Amino acid sequence: MSTVSIDLPPYAKVVFKYGRPVVLLTALLMSIPGEVHLAKVAGWDSVNLLGLWTFNVAWLMPVCVSVYAACSAVIADVAKRLCLPNQRSAVAGAVAALLLALTAQDVSHLIQQDYMNTSWLLVGAVSAIPPLVAFHMLHMAAAPESTASEVEIEELEDTFEDDDDAAETPCRKGKPGRPGLSEDEVNKAIANLEAAGRDVTPETLGEVLGRAPRTARRYMAQMKRAELKAVKVAEHEAEQSAGEMLPLTI
Structure with missing residues (x-):
């Protein structure tokens, strides 16, 4: 396996690296x-901790709503990618957390602007948020401790694997897909296109190979990597040969 680095312009790298956490x-x-306002409306107030410190627990409501929504979204994505047993619960929790965050903001601002008043139903619903959040986070505790930060691809071999006819994976079980084409078959198809005066594109190559354009695009990328690898090997061998032919000077 090897990693692939994505070449982005400087401004895109800054946005990609720092834009998301800032937003x-x-x-x-x-x-x-x-x-916080919604928590105060529901009756949360200051508590005295061990007689030493007074803290207003209403300020913890953002952790139970917005931070919970962010955590649920990340856990749902990881659970879906890795096919964890709790992925349905994680996705459902992420959707519920988003709806909860949206509702909390709307209700709070409607109350502040005198468009609506508090009620026993609202107080009961807001009071139930912390225990429900705690229960769901414990239920999703099976998520992995870490995730990969790099994309891995297979090295070029004699045959290619079709993306649209992939074999069994942990999330996708069924009959195996079609076998990949050999390097010679792909080269022959490219040569036929060039001989016919047609542009070699994912669409035209896929048409000749009988594969989807995205699979043909992957073949083209793999062929390009193979060419670059061959050029580097040839340059390295040429440098070694030139070094051996140099006369020894003292």
Whole structure:
């Protein structure tokens, strides 16, 4: 297995690396006032901890709503990718967490702007948030401790594997797909296209090979990597040969 690095322009690298956490942090900070207000409406107030410290627990509501929604989304994605047994629960929890975060903001601002008043139903619903969040997070505790941060691909071999006819995976079980084509078959198809004066594109190559365009695109990428690898090997051998032919000087 080998890793693939994606070449992005500088501005895109900055956005990709720093944009997402900045947006996430900003959204979480903007959600705090509404969720704290909703907790206060439901009756959460200051508590005295061991007689030493007084803390307003209403400020913990954003953790039970917005942070919970973010965590649920990540866990749901990991569970789906790795085919964990709790993936349905994780996805359902992520959707419920998003709806909860949206509802909390709407209700809080509607109350603050005097469009609606509090009620026993609202107090009961908000009071149930922390125990429900705790229960669901414990239920999803089977998620892996770490995830891969690099994309892995297979090295080029004599045959290629079709993406649209993939064999069995942990998430996809059934009859195996069609065997991949050999390097010679792909080269022959490319040569036929060039001889006919046609452009070699994923669509035209896929048409000749009888494969989907995305599979043909993968074949083309693998052929390109093979060519680059062959060029590097030839250059390395040429450098070694030139070094052996140099006269010895003292």
